[in-house]
Amino acid sequence: xxxxxxxxxxxxxxxxxIVLAAVLCVVLWPSIQAQEPQPIYQGIExxxxxxxxxxxxxxxxxxxxxxxxxxxxPVAVQWTASGTESDGTYYQETGTLEFEAGETAKSVAILLxxxxxxQGTRRLIATLSNPNGAVLGTPSTARxxxxxxxxxxx
Numbered sequence: 001x002x003x004x005x006x007x008x009x010x011x012x013x014x015x016x017x018i019v020l021a022a023v024l025c026v027v028l029w030p031s032i033q034a035q036e037p038q039p040i041y042q043g044i045e046x047x048x049x050x051x052x053x054x055x056x057x058x059x060x061x062x063x064x065x066x067x068x069x070x071x072x073x074p075v076a077v078q079w080t081a082s083g084t085e086s087d088g089t090y091y092q093e094t095g096t097l098e099f100e101a102g103e104t105a106k107s108v109a110i111l112l113x114x115x116x117x118x119q120g121t122r123r124l125i126a127t128l129s130n131p132n133g134a135v136l137g138t139p140s141t142a143r144x145x146x147x148x149x150x151x152x153x154x
Contacts, residue, residue: 044069045137046128047103053126054145061110061144063126065097068137073134075099081110082146083124089102091124099133112146122146 050066067075076099097106108126124131124144128136 005150022067044071044074044075046099046131046134046141047137047141048126048128048139050070051139051142052145053142053149055112056147057122059112061112063108063110063142064107065106065128067099067104069132070100070102070104071099071133073133074101074119075131077131077134077136078129080106080129081108081124083144121138121148124132 014038029146045068047068049066052060053063055061061081062083063079065077065079076096078096080092082090084090093110095108099106099107111128122145124146126142126144128140
């Protein structure tokens with residue numbers, strides 16, 4: 001009789017364990033088999049065409065943003081150009097570029113003010129952020145050197 005009780009105890013634990021494993025398999029099997037759908041922008045990167053630009057003050061800076069391949073869907077990306085002027089004021093300009101399906105390049109035009117101050121080369125930083133329909137590529141940050149065209153007294 002002692003052997004029968006031990007065998008029954010073993011089956012008491014094994015039976016619910018098998019049932020629990022079967023229920024978990026039935027419940028979890030669809031999510032185990034389901035694969036994440038690949039985003040439509042897989043492999044599409046948005047980036048600057050250069051990581052360094054040089055321009056004279058008073059001119060219009062044109063920065064080109066490109067996609068590594070065309071997309072069948074619209075793509076958007078935010079851009080920012082920022083820096084500090086020689087008088088200590090902070091400069092920032094922002095916007096959003098929107099690529100239509102099939103487009104692979106867009107340009108941002110920024111007018112750089114002419115001044116009469118002798119301040120030497122100034123630097124702006126241009127950045128891309130928050131892409132929609134693509135991922136950030138390299139370069140997503142670019143340095144802009146603004147050359148001073150004023151004659152400095154010695």
